[in-house]
Amino acid sequence: MGSGPKKVAMKTQFTDRALFTAVLFLSLAAAAFVLGLHQLGDDDFLWHLKTGQLILQQGVPKVDPYSFRTSGKEWIDAQWLFQVFIYSGYRVAGFRGLSVVLAGMTALLWLLLFALVRDEQARGLSFLLAMVALWTISPRLNLRPEMFTYLLTVVFLIILEQDRKRRSKFIFLLPALQALWANLEGLWPVGLVIIAAYFAEEIFFASFAKSGRFSDPASPARPQRLLLVLIVCALASVLTPYHFRGFFFPITLLRQIAGGSDFARQDIGEFYPLFSRTIQVPFIALPFLVLAIVSGLSFVLNRGRVRPSQWLLWPLFLYLSVSARRNIPFFCIYSLLVFATNFGEWLRSISRLLDSARAKFMLQIFPVAAGLGLSLFLVIANIGGKFNAWNKSFHQFGTGLQTTWYPVEASDFLKRIGWKGKIFNQMGTGGYLVWEGYPDWKIYADGRLELYGVDGIETSRFALSDYMIFSTEDLRWQFDAVLLDTRDKPVRRLIDRLLLNPAWAPVYHDRYFMVFLKDTPAQHSLVEKYGLKIRVDWR
Secondary structure: OOOOHHHHHHHHHHHHHHHHHHHHHHHHHHHHHHHHHHOOOOOOOOHHHHHHHHHHHHHHOOOOEOOOOOOEOOOOOOHHHHHHHHHHHHHHHHOOOOOOOHHHHHHHHHHHHHHHHHOOOOHHHHEEEEEEEHHHHHHHOOOOOOOHHHHHHHHHHHHHHHHHHOOOHHHHHHHHHHHHHHHHOOOOOHHHHHHHHHHHHHHHHHHHHOOOOOOOOOOOOOHHHHHHHHHHHHHHHHOOOHHHHHHHHHHHHHHHHOOOHHHHHHHHHHHOOOOOOOOHHHHHHHHHHHHHHHHHHHHHHHHOOOOHHHHHHHHHHHHHHHHOOOHHHHHHHHHHHHHHHHHHHHHOOOOOOOOHHHHHHHHHHHHHHHHHHHHHHHHHHHHOOOOHHHHOOOOEOOOOOHHHOHHHHHHHHHHHOOOOOEEEEEEEHHHHHHHHOOOOOOEEEEEEEEHHHHHHHHHHHHOOEEEEEHHHHHHHHHEEEEEEEEEOHHHHHHHHHHHOOEEEEEEEEEEOOOEEEOOOOOOHHHHHHHHHOOOOOOO
């Protein structure tokens, strides 16, 4: 008779926990969806989209089709499958639909991330820190191949963490996922690094299993199993259209960046160090420091239980994130796992002290309330346009193409007059010119560092402000047109010189962009018809 009320109480408690967990998941998903829902304005997005179209029409590219500087040069397009994915989405739903796809991928990422770190003891604090991580990663939420890398990073960690607790055949999904990763984005070696760290952990615990000095409460160590998975994953990484050349491509690119000048680390935004005196983003640096400090302190709390994989990966991802802002998401994702693991273990070790109402408030109710408040702040600030100004991403909430980033009307003018040829442009406009003008237009620069090299990108930048370098490049490549974004202040010096040069005629000018045509015999009739008398005041 007495068991009835007890069963009802247990069922009610289970239902309450399930409802509580569902609220946390939905809150995270909603906040992530809103922060991922913005107009598409990334510099590289449109050349990715055009390449997806070309792949469906002609197959995976082997040489560069877009730039006259690298025409015919081998191009290892490590993102080819991502490009097919987004172009297929574009054909179905257009730019507005792709904005929704990005928002959906962001929500899915945070659902998977919270599933990874949802420890029964630490879920309130994990929920709050997941919101902090969303805040920190927000500038990197673009429809770029890295979104798949973030998703696959979390999936790899979920499979490996679950396999530690209970061996399962899901671990053998990793080679297939690794092959998929190698065709989606050039950062696929991250998957091998993560598996290698878990393999090192298995060796560590296997070595000390007999002595009992270090014990692992998870499943018995089986390093041979993970070694097999690691080897098969490495072999799976070769399964791309570029085979072994594609396999070694990330190493080549890393050597190119590390061995070149400091330009990439000083001028290309995503390679810029997080803590920099030149470009400071305290709005992002502050939550990053919170994650670093909290996850770092969790090692101290759980110092009795050693996790070698965490001691390897946590400092590695911290170093990479501090060195270059593009790597921040890796540390944010992994710091949450470190915190949830260490803090959860520590709480279980002092479980007898957690029965008080005050302890429950501090560990569950207060963090959840703070997380919900932060979620509300992120959503309201993002919809109102403030948030993306504070984090300097300048995303525009909504759907579609963020046209203010691109030379839309200037490109329309060139198409309207039937112009074809080689165009000198800024790196940031290259993607749009490829999307709108290929194959009639050949561009000078875009964001494909692997093709131009650090030195080539550096020359591109200096040619925008130094007229002598521009003239040298013009002599070498014989530009037919120049299209410049006047919002880039150093470029204004080049515009002033071009206005004084009779060989160049301004033919188009709007609020942001200016177009010049070279007065050659082939283009003289266009210059005569569309030439403008322009005087500019940069004040």
